[in-house]
Amino acid sequence: MSQVEIVGPLDEAVGYVLKQAATALRAAMDAVLRPLKLTVPQYACLEVLDQRPGLSSAELARATFVTRQSMNLVLRGLQQRGLLTRAAVAEHGKALPTELTDAGRAQLRAASVAVCAIERQMLAPLAPNAQHRLLADLAACAAALSGECQARSTEHAVME
Amino acid sequence: MSQVEIVGPLDEAVGYVLKQAATALRAAMDAVLRPLKLTVPQYACLEVLDQRPGLSSAELARATFVTRQSMNLVLRGLQQRGLLTRAAVAEHGKALPTELTDAGRAQLRAASVAVCAIERQMLAPLAPNAQHRLLADLAACAAALSGECQARSTEHAVME
DNA sequence: TGACTCATGTCAACATTCTGACACACACTC
DNA sequence: GAGTGTGTGTCAGAATGTTGACATGAGTCA
Known part of the structure; x- marks a missing residue:
């Protein structure tokens, strides 16, 4: 285990x-x-x-x-x-x-x-850059969960 | 504005x-x-x-x-x-x-x-270090809110 | 001892949100 | 044109969670 x-x-x-x-x-x-x-x-x-x-x-x-x-x-x-x-x-x-x-x-x-x-x-x-990082990370997490239902093609992370 | x-x-x-x-x-x-x-x-x-x-x-x-x-x-x-x-x-x-x-x-x-x-x-x-960072940042955000609320309403914050 | 404060468990009434269901309107296919 | 699928608005019932209230037990302090 x-x-x-x-x-x-x-x-x-x-x-x-x-x-x-x-x-x-x-x-x-x-x-x-x-x-x-x-x-x-x-x-x-x-x-x-x-x-x-x-x-x-x-x-x-x-x-x-x-x-x-x-x-x-x-x-x-x-x-x-x-x-x-x-x-x-x-x-x-x-x-x-x-x-x-x-x-x-x-x-x-x-x-x-x-x-x-x-x-x-x-x-x-949080420092300003940490704030933006948190925002992006949370968005990625949300997408990783909800995106599973419709598209499993997110094999690679999309960075902007 | x-x-x-x-x-x-x-x-x-x-x-x-x-x-x-x-x-x-x-x-x-x-x-x-x-x-x-x-x-x-x-x-x-x-x-x-x-x-x-x-x-x-x-x-x-x-x-x-x-x-x-x-x-x-x-x-x-x-x-x-x-x-x-x-x-x-x-x-x-x-x-x-x-x-x-x-x-x-x-x-x-x-x-x-x-x-x-x-x-x-x-x-x-998220990369492993990004995961830990997210955890810490979220905890800090929660503390920044709940700590302030408690302090303002009860006048004394109980820290353990 | 008695009064006070605080935390807990529980009851009741209330508010909020969700699930299930139906009818309607449009787009698409055949 | 008829059938099908998707999206929307709405109704009713049920589930869920909350607020308010009360009695109880324990600690504190005069």
């Missing part, structure tokens, strides 16, 4: 530390977003929508790692508060393009400042 | 990529644990308990990033399946020490092998 198959101490397991970091980030974001009356999924929705206006609910859901059904509730809440608008009728297929309102953009701006502060706090112990 | 306060493209936001990696890992773990009739929280519970026998439900909850109440349900399910035992009476305070049974250890062994395979797949694109 080789040691490779045994999980070492938890602090040395990447999965555990990844979960720890994600949990801490989630809690911190939740704390700073609460005064703005925004949940993390709501903020994520606004952020994605600001960068990619016109996205449908289903596309938004994939971008924020939730189901279409959950995103639908999020959108409904944000729409009622006047932070975004959805087309009443579909131009193409059944997808209803969604866009931020001015109020939504203003709210997002405030939230974005708060969240950026959290990110800076999180990355404070 | 200063660029510092604006979240850049999502792919360059550490929080976003962190969430992406955590979600992918969670989904992959869920897939390999399902045949073993284990959920991710259940596996996490077994893993922690194996490394630190005798932990109470509350301690277990903190170690696996859930509430005491949730952990209680997890423990109840695992206990009914004979994978762990809880002391009927508390020796000290109200804490009920928990330990794995032989069946629990066997189940954990199988799960651990599967999860380790996932971790290796996730880390495959």
Whole structure:
């Protein structure tokens, strides 16, 4: 029985530390977003929508790692508060393009400042180059897991 | 407008990529644990308990990033399946020490092998030294967030 | 001793998210 | 044109996790 198959101490397991970091980030974001009356999924929705206006609910859901059904509730809440608008009728297929309102953009701006502060706090112990490295490594890890389903051709690492 | 306060493209936001990696890992773990009739929280519970026998439900909850109440349900399910035992009476305070049974250890062994395979797949694109660096960087990020939160809310940080 | 604080286990109510299911709209093939 | 496949929006139910609350046991300090 080789040691490779045994999980070492938890602090040395990447999965555990990844979960720890994600949990801490989630809690911190939740704390700073609460005064703005925004949940993390709501903020994520606004952020994605600001960068990619016109996205449908289903596309938004994939971008924020939730189901279409959950995103639908999020959108409904944000729409009622006047932070975004959805087309009443579909131009193409059944997808209803969604866009931020001015109020939504203003709210997002405030939230974005708060969240950026959290990110800076999180990355404070790391040098700038280490921060970029972390970003690239995490992206590679995510791709290595999710990419397995569709393409196994990633035999070689793509460096940019 | 200063660029510092604006979240850049999502792919360059550490929080976003962190969430992406955590979600992918969670989904992959869920897939390999399902045949073993284990959920991710259940596996996490077994893993922690194996490394630190005798932990109470509350301690277990903190170690696996859930509430005491949730952990209680997890423990109840695992206990009914004979994978762990809880002391009927508390020796000290109200804490009920928990330990794995032989069946629990066997189940954990199988799960651990599967999860380790996932971790290796996730880390495959990274060189060994990059893997250790990622581990350390993530730990530093988590500490930078949770340490600050604790210090601000309770005024005194408990370091061990 | 008594009051206080802290941690634990547990109950109940609540919120959030997911799974399963259905109908609809478009693109493609035959 | 008819059939098929994919993507989308939506409803309902279930599972999951959380917050709030309470009683209990142990330690601390006046």
